Structures are given as structure tokens and as C-alpha cells.
Amino acid sequence: MQDxxxxxxxxxxxxxxxxxxxxxxxxxxxxxxxxxAVGVNYQTIGFLERGDYGPSLKLAFQIAAYFxxxxxxxxxxxxxxxxxxxxxxxxxEMAAGRPEPNSEESR
Amino acid sequence: xxxxxxxxxxxxxxxxRQRRRGLVVAIYGSLLALIAGGWFLDRWRSTGGMSLWxxxxxxxxxxxGHYTRGLVKPFNGKPPRQPAMPPALLFLRLRLYQPVxxxxxxxxxxxxxxxxxxxxxxxxxxxxxxxxxAALWFPALWLVQKPEWLGRLGADAGQIVFGLLLACxxxxxxLPQAILLWTEPDMEDEATR
Numbered sequence: 001m002q003d004x005x006x007x008x009x010x011x012x013x014x015x016x017x018x019x020x021x022x023x024x025x026x027x028x029x030x031x032x033x034x035x036x037a038v039g040v041n042y043q044t045i046g047f048l049e050r051g052d053y054g055p056s057l058k059l060a061f062q063i064a065a066y067f068x069x070x071x072x073x074x075x076x077x078x079x080x081x082x083x084x085x086x087x088x089x090x091x092x093e094m095a096a097g098r099p100e101p102n103s104e105e106s107r
Numbered sequence: 108x109x110x111x112x113x114x115x116x117x118x119x120x121x122x123x124r125q126r127r128r129g130l131v132v133a134i135y136g137s138l139l140a141l142i143a144g145g146w147f148l149d150r151w152r153s154t155g156g157m158s159l160w161x162x163x164x165x166x167x168x169x170x171x172g173h174y175t176r177g178l179v180k181p182f183n184g185k186p187p188r189q190p191a192m193p194p195a196l197l198f199l200r201l202r203l204y205q206p207v208x209x210x211x212x213x214x215x216x217x218x219x220x221x222x223x224x225x226x227x228x229x230x231x232x233x234x235x236x237x238x239x240x241a242a243l244w245f246p247a248l249w250l251v252q253k254p255e256w257l258g259r260l261g262a263d264a265g266q267i268v269f270g271l272l273l274a275c276x277x278x279x280x281x282l283p284q285a286i287l288l289w290t291e292p293d294m295e296d297e298a299t300r
Contacts, residue, residue: 040218043108046295053220 012051017076021049022083023067038062108221108287109178110294112169121178122295127288130178134165135285138277142270150266155273162277170284175215179284182225186215224287232282239275246271 011017024034035042038059047053048063055063055075064071082089110122121127141161145154171177175187217225249257249264257264 041221043294044218044220047220052292056219059219 011077011079012053014051014054015077016051016054017079018048018051019074019080020045020063023069023074024049027067034063034066037066108180108291108294109171112178114168123293124289124291127178127291130169131285131288134169134281138162138165138281142273142277146266146270151269151273155269158273159276162280166280166284170281170288172284172287173280177284179287180217180221181215182217182283184216186212224291225283228283228286228290231286232278235282236275236279239271239278243268243271243275 020034023029024031031042031045035045039062040059044053048055060071060075064074067074110120112119112121121130138158138161141154141158142151145151145158148154151158166172167174167176169177171179172182175181246264246267250268253264
């Protein structure tokens with residue numbers, strides 16, 4: 001979340017990074033819609049996005065199911081890698097035909 | 108927690124922490140003034156009961172927690188019961204109307220973060236009540252020992268104990284909600300962002 005979410009607010013009090021804000025923006029979903037879908041207050045979605053609240057396992061799985069993604073794609077104890085690097089950085093290297101020295105293809 | 112308060116038909120936004128803290132200060136200031144004034148008026152013979160009712164009224168109208176109205180959602184997360192008969196004091200009830208449907212259980216249910224904050228607030232209030240009880244210890248001891256110096260000051264230990272008990276009761280019914288209103292950060296009005 002640090003790099004991908006708006007404001008780069010980091011893990012906050014919870015010590016947990018997440019990509020909820022990015023996924024919501026990407027899919028055009030409001031906080032209220034997400035909150036209704038997972039059965040929490042929309043304020044709680046804001047706390048989750050800012051990293052000020054660490055969700056229960058149940059809520060984390062509900063959010064993951066809503067976005068149809070694995071939990072580890074949304075929540076992490078480590079900062080997420082930049083989406084631009086994941087998408088474009090990798091793409092540029094593939095186009096140039098030279099994989100990164102530490103990437104899996106080079107091993 | 109709710110972001111707005113409906114008071115005699117007017118909707119007042121309480122989304123900012125500053126406003127909520129102002130409300131808490133106003134409520135405790137009024138209670139303190141009533142309890143302190145009651146000592147001078149009639150040594151709490153009748154004003155003591157009034158201060159207790161004022162504390163309950165503050166919960167009912169502003170703070171919530173023990174009631175379905177007010178800023179803090181009911182601690183038990185239950186919606187109000189639907190009476191079969193039309194309510195008494197219908198006019199007053201309409202003036203205090205909350206913009207949520209009684210049947211809308213979601214509006215009264217605390218989610219997991221709200222439950223955690225509720226429990227935290229109760230733990231802090233429990234610690235505060237422990238201090239209040241410790242403060243009650245000394246006048247209770249004077250009630251038994253009846254020290255001479257207290258008589259010379261013109262104070263009665265029984266009255267001091269009664270006054271502190273009033274304050275303890277007022278704290279007991281209002282403190283968890285006050286802690287929640289004091290500590291929760293600014294709320295975002297827009298749910299659509």
C-alpha cells in the first residue's frame with residue numbers, strides 16, 4: 001500500500017500493508033459498496049486503507065473473496081512492490097530480452 | 108459511531124473530533140456545575156437525584172451507548188424494540204427522531220473495529236472507575252473514624268461520600284461513551300470516495 005495506494009500512508013498502526021484503495025479505485029467501487037459487501041461500516045474501510053486497523057482473518061478473507069484475489073495479494077506485512085515496476089518494469093525487460101539478474105528467469 | 112446528531116429536528120454534524128470533544132467538555136461541565144451547585148443549594152437532598160437524571164439524559168440524547176439514540180451506537184448492538192402501541196410523548200419523540208429506520212438492524216450493529224474500540228473504551232473506563240473508587244475510600248474511612256478535624260472544618264463525611272457517589276455514578280454511565288467520542292479520529296462524511 002505504501003507505494004500503490006493514494007497518499008503512500010504505509011502500514012499505519014496495524015503494521016499491515018494493503019492494496020484495498022488501489023483495487024477499489026481500479027474497479028470504481030465506493031467505500032460504502034465495499035463496506036456493504038463485507039458487512040462493516042464504511043468508516044472501517046477508511047481505517048483499513050490507511051493501515052490504522054488490522055482486519056480479522058474473517059474480514060480479510062471476505063475482502064479477498066470480494067475482489068476475487070488471494071489474501072496475500074491484498075494484505076502484506078511487507079511493503080508492496082510498485083505496481084508500475086511490476087507491470088512496466090518487467091514488460092520493458094521482457095521486450096529488451098534481458099531479464100533482471102535477480103528475477104526467476106535468470107536463475 | 109454516528110457522524111451526526113439529531114437534536115430537536117436539527118441535524119448537527121459531529122464528524123470532527125474537535126466538535127465531539129467540545130460536546131464531552133460541555134456535558135461534564137454541566138454535570139460538575141450541577142453537582143457543585145447542588146452542594147450549595149440543598150446539600151444534594153433533591154439536586155443529587157437531578158444530577159443522576161441529567162447524566163442519564165445526556166446518554167439518551169447525546170452520548171448513546173446505553174440507549175439506541177445518541178452518537179455512540181448501542182453497546183449491545185441491538186435495534187430498539189418495536190412497540191405495538193403508539194409511543195407516549197409522541198411529539199417529543201418525533202423531535203428527537205434519528206434518521207435511521209427502527210427495522211434497519213445494520214444501523215445499530217457494531218462491526219469488528221467498533222467492537223474493539225468499544226471494548227478498549229470500557230477497559231479505560233474501568234481503570235478510571237478504579238481511581239474514582241479509590242478517591243471514595245478516604246471519605247468512607249472518615250465516615251467510620253469520624254476525625255475531629257473534619258468536624259472543625261464544618262464538613263460532614265456522609266455528605267462527602269454521597270457527593271462522590273453521585274460523581275461515580277455519573278462517570279459510570281457516561282465514561283465509556285465519552286472516551287470513544289474523545290479518542291475516535293475525524294470521520295469522513297463521504298462514503299462514496
